[in-house]
Amino acid sequence: MKVRGIGIGSMVYGVGYGFSRPDFASAEVEIAPDGTVTIWSGASELGQGIRTVLSQIVAQEFGAAYEDIRVISADTDKTPDSGPVSASRSTYVQGNAVLAACKDLKQELISLASELMGVESNLVEIQNGQIAAKDKIGKIISFSKLASEMHVQGRRTHGFGWHNNRTLDVDKNTSQGDAYSSYAWASQLVEVEVDTQTGRVKILRLASATDVGKAINPQLIEGQIEGGAVQGLGFALMEEMQVEQGVFNNANLSTYLIPTAADVPPIDSLIVEVSDPSGPYGAKGMAEPATIPTTPAILNAIADAISKRVRYSLASPENVLKVLGKIDGSGKEGFLLLEDIPYPVA
Amino acid sequence: MINNQKDVLMDLVINNKHISIRAGGGRCLLDFLREDLSLMGTKEGCGEGECGSCTVLLDGKAVLSCMTPMERAIGREVTTIEGVGRPGNLHPLQQAMMEEGGVQCGFCTPGMIMSGVELLNRKSNPNRDEIVEGISGNLCRCTGYRKIITAIERAAEKMS
Amino acid sequence: MSDTQEIIEIKFADHRGYVPIGSSVIREDALAKVTGQAEYSGDISRPGMLHGKVLMSPFPHALVKHIDTSKAARMQGVHAVLTAKDIPGENVFGIAIADQQVLADKKVRFVGEPVALVAAEDPFIAAEAVRSIKVEYEPLQGVFDPLAGIKEDAPRVQEQGNILLHTKVRKGDYLKGFADADVVVENVYRTHGQDHVPLEPEGGIAWIENDGVLTIYSSSQYVFRDRKQVARVLNLPVNRVRSVNTTVGGGFGRKDDVTVEILVSLLASATLKPVRLVYNRHESMMTQTHRHPTITRVRTGATKEGKLTSMEGVVYGDTGPYSSLGIFVIKKMALHLGGPYYFPNYKCDSISVYTNNPIAGAFRGFGIFQSAIVHEQQMDELAAKLGIDPLEFRLKNCLREGLSFSTGQVMNEACGIAATLERLKEYMAEHSLRFSRNMEVV
Known part of the structure; x- marks a missing residue:
């Protein structure tokens, strides 16, 4: 059976170094x-x-x-x-x-x-x-x-x-303060189709609404958006460093797979321009914001489709089948219990 | 190049020019092109036939030069990015890659163009699936491929 | 001023090529790139150039007892074999804090860590020479998980302890915020490591100019820091080092810190010949930085009307054995773990932990990539529990001008998150898309 779902991912990104670091x-x-x-x-x-x-x-x-x-x-x-x-x-x-x-x-x-x-x-x-x-x-x-x-x-x-790009440092104990001079914003929507027999996730469409402040060169912006989305897609669906006892076991391109042209969905670059007076012509940083929302949007779309969450960040066919209960769910994507990770004291 | 292998006579046509030189054998075609002929446009991204950055045409067919023994090119015709088109005389695909934004860091670009050129030589009007298949062996980490695919479509339109 | 008259009579149409800001002009480097003329680090050579090669550690954590380079040094065509003891200056580098050794001295801390360097006339000889170096290691217990690394009795990756940085963000009263919440969602998330895979692996070439200036051409994100770091290791004044960027075949954060610059400089300085070192793909993946794997526990509260009231979170970031930018990547996570939403109360800790896993550093997204995986899934789960549309739930809670970020910083008119969400709302309407179509069979 194939099921479809929609997911959204949003983000804020403090641009530059912040914290009064030289910038x-x-x-x-x-x-x-x-x-x-x-x-x-x-x-x-x-x-x-x-x-x-x-x-x-x-x-x-x-x-x-x-x-x-x-x-x-x-x-x-x-x-x-x-x-x-x-x-x-x-x-x-x-x-x-x-x-x-x-x-x-x-x-x-x-x-x-x-x-x-x-x-x-x-x-x-x-x-x-x-x-x-x-x-x-x-x-x-x-x-x-x-x-x-x-x-x-x-x-x-x-x-x-x-x-x-002068910024202020924050309070050492509470991190309160004006850490960054500019923030970048982006939201993406992804539509997926999940094959519940094979666990394979196909991205049917991706729309990236990225606030760039001012698009100085829209084609370059689109290039960042499309390339960023595909890096995010790679992370969510296929790229994983397999590290055991410190050994990176798939450190070559025949076993560490990155997206090819065949993996790329239709991408709609929706350029949003909310001007930032501190940037040139109102422009904001946008290269990283272009890639950040993709993985959460995909994970949310999968959850929308199958009503179950792949909480380990790699939605490989194997991991999707595990959360669907079709194969044994033990292993590293099996989650730590809450009590394994106590919150530090206030 | 110091090498355990014996010298071989590399007699072949490169970018429409006949050459005949002695060179240390036993290496891949990529190394021969870059080290002996200083044709640096062909890139090595992995050295194991996975990324496509080293794609060249051998008798018109796209091959991975990092996986091709140099001796296999003897008596044959090799085309590299340098033979596709130069400034002022660009191949339509080179022009389209520039105009459509198919280039970012540019490291995959020569290999990508070679695969695209071979496809366009094979098929005058490839559809999107055929284009995707034609470049599926060429990795790009910057563009997300879409503008490259569009560039190949535009080049096909211009060429037909 | 004979032609003043002519100057002021020039017509508008005379001016060629004006393109206003906002135009998609063709990239100025596009022509060089489509014709294969652009020169990347591996494309540059010099007469008499030697080839550099690195011997990498096979152990994640081990003492280096003895290194025997004698066989390699005797090989024909080998011009230099260097180990830590041959470094003229300080054997240390690091983009944020200098905690990484250039060549392993007493101890190796990750698989792939450079232990020795060779310069030879030919890449084959260089590889053979590297293989002939004998290193005696004494393996140590390692730290392979940040949660194990923070335990009292954990092996020490760095002498000062395994916690690189603990960042605390405290805003409002998070406990009161949870008391005000009608719904709380709490989860654990793990994110995995990712390799940048810039299509061009790291590379560079160095030589000594006639005037004695050490000159480096490399694939880099910041040449001015490269030259400072090279100068410290080579024991040279900073102005006696020149660092030049070649065409760069992708970086994504990978080439922010020095990659091969110090290594080629050491070899060029030892041999007084130009030395080029370009990593192959495997070496690149083994020696360079990656995206931080993280473990996060988080709880988020909201009222039944759908207003966020509080968040508590803790992040453990696996930074590998050296800081690189891991100190700031994980710091940034503590600030951004709540995402682009207004929380009146916020308590978040992020802890960057040294391990013997591959080094993590800057990678496009810089901690926010991992944060968004957490906060966006939390938002969807809360929306589902509250029965609110996920997009509307975000719009209801997103930061706006006048509202404050986790740091208390008040957003100005440039706050654009609502505009991006509104744009997606339009997009969904344009394409008749909707959430939760309940296992629709296709």
Whole structure:
């Protein structure tokens, strides 16, 4: 028999390091005479797309063409220290540092533009990729022309930015306090089909509502959501380190299985944007939130389908059959008794 | 390369170019490509035929180069990612992978593209199941595969 | 300023390529990646380069009585065989606290722990040399479960004791909260270990530049910390070490701490030649960090109207023999075990325990991954007991602007959990999905 069920998983994730731990990033930008821009960032590109996001930020701030931005990444001889790529902080902290580097140069750009256009500098704005005079139609300078003029006139063309994601520590005994500057939010829905004869769980659909604050690049966001969901799916259904007496017995890819293309369900990426004023353009961290809700959503969907709970986190066919009572339920997924685990005293 | 095995004459066609060199034998095709020919686009993700990162075409058929003795390529035609398309002259699948977001860390990408190219050579208009089957031997840990599948669909559309 | 006039006359359409924030531009590294030109750690070589290889411990917990490297050192093509005694600086590293030895000194604490290092002209020779190293071990009793590890008489994984960190979160009066509850759900949950499997295993290459600077190219999440950690072990000033990131084939937390950077640096420094070391998949899985297995007991209370009143929980995290980021992963669990919901009363403890299991560290989700498995199942069980729709139950209790997190921190306008739940509610309506269709046969 095959039965279907729906499950939801939600989560909150404190972004960055929190607890007053160092959580900073720095960045440099330089405008070349032809209107191309170079970014130096210590941020590591792991595949998440931070180089692309930083380029988009500079393009937006200067009105430069995205293709004209080059990023030099993570080299202790060349780039400033941007902190690690972890804790879903890249866009949030390292993006803010690049934004700060752009702001460092923006006054130079604007004051020169105001001289060239003959308008007060407070009337100059960078909008839709143009440096324009507010309320004066036709007074427009392209960024590349302005870049050239900066060099002709010997203006400062190198900007530096530092962003400190400052947080407070919490009380040592109660952990009360403002531990994080930003929180990320996500909820996922999963529909499963459980074969009660074989214990096999098939994911029929997955919808991921992820609050990213602002999607700077929606395709990259979707990539994180889809990839994150599949990592979560792998954890819930097939990936398990089999460790006995300290020996990791399946430490190779023929016995430690991760999802293939055949395991992937339809995924609907539902991008939610609740702006965070502390992030660049309102953006929040989202790489980890994309993977966290998947396993609980799957486990809840299985429970919805079979009215029994796989309380060990791996819903392998064997473990599903055990909770269905079809095979002997002893073993490591058999649960500890409550009294095995006393709560520490208050 | 110091090796106990004798040198062999590797006479074959690689990426449409005929080559003929002596090389230490007894290694896998992947090592020959990377170490002797500096074709570094083909990747080793597991060395045991499980991940597909080392996929190349041997006489047009996708093979795992980490599991293929180098001698098996003698007299035959090998295509690696470097032979699929270069900047300015990309294969439609390379272009589609870029546009559809099928690339993240990129480590699986060359092998994935080789499997995709072989599939597209075999079938001009593969359906979704055929695409999934075509790349089911290629592991990707970043993308969740969906954008890769879409990229192969787009490439098929463009090629037909 | 001859062309001022021209400048200000430029038309809007002249500007090419403007893409506003929010556009799905093509990744700037996509072209290099689809053509196979992107250079990962294993793709970089230097003239005269040697190949590094690690000898891994076969025991989870043992004293290292004697290491005989003489046969390996005599092999043709072998340029260096290093053990702990050859380390010029401190034999220690660690992303959060420096409690991990680079090469096992007196004791090994996990299966896979590096014991010796070889640099040779060829990977085959390096492997053969590693196999020829003889190590005399005296196996010790190990700790393989965090609950066993906290017992008074448990073998000590680390000399100072097996508890790495105990985090306490205390908000309101949890006992009063349970007294106010009409329904309480209490359970034990276990979560299992997971390997990151970044498609590119860890790798790097190091050499000494002409100016004496030790230069490392590696697959890393943070080069500035790598260079600090390398400098300490090599006994070099930090500014005499250069750490450069190659293209990284996935990290997911695995490459946050140093992986091979110190090892290739030791070998390059000993041989004065470039040395590359790329782990094969098995070595990667044995030597590197993983997702923490956890054991959690938790009880959650709510009123019959469906309002959460209190939560009590305790988490035991199996961090392996060294901290890596296990100190913070498990700390974060204590704060997040209640999830994105408002609890007026909250008491949670999380305890990170040293064991002789594989090392656990940062992995995408960082403790919240395990926390969500707990709090989301608790929410569903409570909703079921109360007869409330699971989604509505979450909406009724989720954090909102003005409500406080487990730490007492008051949420601001950026609190987005309700928006994600509302979006799923719409989605369910759009697709006519509903819960509890009671064993519907398909």
